[in-house]
Amino acid sequence: MYTLSPETAADDWEVEALYDTCFAPGREALSSYRLRDDVPAVPGLSLVARDSGGILGGAIRYWPVRIAATPALLLGPVAVHPTRQGEGLGHALIEESLRLAQPSGWDRVMLVGDAPYYQRFGFTRLEGVEMPPPTNPDRVLGRDLSPDAWDGVRGPVRRWSD
Numbered sequence: 001m002y003t004l005s006p007e008t009a010a011d012d013w014e015v016e017a018l019y020d021t022c023f024a025p026g027r028e029a030l031s032s033y034r035l036r037d038d039v040p041a042v043p044g045l046s047l048v049a050r051d052s053g054g055i056l057g058g059a060i061r062y063w064p065v066r067i068a069a070t071p072a073l074l075l076g077p078v079a080v081h082p083t084r085q086g087e088g089l090g091h092a093l094i095e096e097s098l099r100l101a102q103p104s105g106w107d108r109v110m111l112v113g114d115a116p117y118y119q120r121f122g123f124t125r126l127e128g129v130e131m132p133p134p135t136n137p138d139r140v141l142g143r144d145l146s147p148d149a150w151d152g153v154r155g156p157v158r159r160w161s162d
Contacts, residue, residue: 007059023077035065044104046059046061057087058078068155073110095121115139126140
């Protein structure tokens, strides 16, 4: 049994350690990290999952970005500790955070990931939305949180503060 709750500043070191465990060294060199530099994660949508003993099992973060002048959420990273994978924790983190996103005023969410995995959550390839290189365009996925929210949205993805 896990409890999902909003990430707090006190969770940061554990979440970063989890990401270090789950992802390859140099993860912060990825182009998506340039969109996150000096931009705070979206409060209330970045979640942690803890077991009954308070042990961190998973985490998900969201960041605000812009495509031209259009605001969007950038999902990621999402990670589940290797000893907890296969228990549905990643699914729960994604579903719960997406459920919270639209009532929080967001209309669209995007990510860079594997389409076969993220299709189950309603993500499809975004045509004309350009992540900074060297991102594979086939991995740039989006989901409407409001009807037709991605219609006509085109251009490079930029940091929220640019």
